[in-house]
Amino acid sequence: MGSRPYGTNVLVTGASSGIGLACLLLFAQKGYHVWGVSRSGTSKEMVPDTVHLSSMDVTDDTVVASGIERIWSEAVELTGDGIGTVVHCAGFGIGGACEDTTATEALAQFDTNYFGIVRVNNALLPLMRSRGPSMVIALGSIAGRISIPFQAHYSASKFAVEAFMEALRIEGKPFGIRCCVVEAGDTKTPFTGRRHMTIPSDSPYAHQARRAIGKMEKDEQNGYAPSKVASVVFNTAQRKHPPVRKPVGAGYALLMFLKRLLPDRLAIWVVTKMYVG
Numbered sequence: 001m002g003s004r005p006y007g008t009n010v011l012v013t014g015a016s017s018g019i020g021l022a023c024l025l026l027f028a029q030k031g032y033h034v035w036g037v038s039r040s041g042t043s044k045e046m047v048p049d050t051v052h053l054s055s056m057d058v059t060d061d062t063v064v065a066s067g068i069e070r071i072w073s074e075a076v077e078l079t080g081d082g083i084g085t086v087v088h089c090a091g092f093g094i095g096g097a098c099e100d101t102t103a104t105e106a107l108a109q110f111d112t113n114y115f116g117i118v119r120v121n122n123a124l125l126p127l128m129r130s131r132g133p134s135m136v137i138a139l140g141s142i143a144g145r146i147s148i149p150f151q152a153h154y155s156a157s158k159f160a161v162e163a164f165m166e167a168l169r170i171e172g173k174p175f176g177i178r179c180c181v182v183e184a185g186d187t188k189t190p191f192t193g194r195r196h197m198t199i200p201s202d203s204p205y206a207h208q209a210r211r212a213i214g215k216m217e218k219d220e221q222n223g224y225a226p227s228k229v230a231s232v233v234f235n236t237a238q239r240k241h242p243p244v245r246k247p248v249g250a251g252y253a254l255l256m257f258l259k260r261l262l263p264d265r266l267a268i269w270v271v272t273k274m275y276v277g
Contacts, residue, residue, distance in 0.1 A: 096198030
């Protein structure tokens with residue numbers, strides 16, 4: 001079953017569907033005890049007995065603090081150990097022009113995608129430090145390295161995750177805390193249908209926004225299965241010295257390599273051609 005450098009207990013957020021659910025099922029299949037949380041909850045009928053499910057709204061400080069305390073206690077009582085690996089998958093998307101998206105909508109995007117990670121980590125990291133070597137994996141996105149038009153706030157939230165995880169990697173290293181951002185590209189999940197749209201009918205950006213988001217939706221529905229991303233997450237969780245970030249798929253790894261070589265203006269021109277024309 002491998003070396004399991006961070007123990008056998010895993011917490012997955014955003015575990016009700018998509019990549020989060022795929023991660024939960026894969027870790028369970030590999031013999032881990034998995035605690036899965038999400039705002040809506042996950043049907044117990046979908047998972048094996050080694051999975052422990054509960055609802056947790058990652059935008060609520062009190063709910064997160066009490067939930068992490070409860071999960072840690074359950075893990076210790078059941079296995080004699082706390083949570084050694086956390087996989088942050090909670091998130092959603094907003095589609096629309098910068099000008100058409102309100103500050104309130106943008107704040108809601110950050111509250112889940114970025115501050116959800118902050119809240120869970122703030123509750124969990126003190127406990128992780130006390131147990132020894134631990135792993136923090138955040139589900140990132142190619143949109144966290146290349147800003148995508150008409151989903152600026154989603155991109156911004158994922159850029160923020162990249163920055164946060166880089167800093168945490170440095171700060172946590174003396175305490176045995178390892179960190180990695182797994183950067184998913186287009187993946188076929190319910191994320192596509194749940195994207196919050198901010199495209200008023202009278203918006204001067206409406207035509208271009210619908211065209212760009214239509215392209216995104218088509219690419220996502222023709223993208224990787226969530227199980228592929230889960231495999232990358234699982235393999236990362238086996239590494240004592242994980243990379244800073246891990247793009248999913250050779251094509252996206254090549255894209256990230258080329259982005260480092262291309263001048264910014266040329267990279268933006270390529271993205272414009274892809275989504276705006």
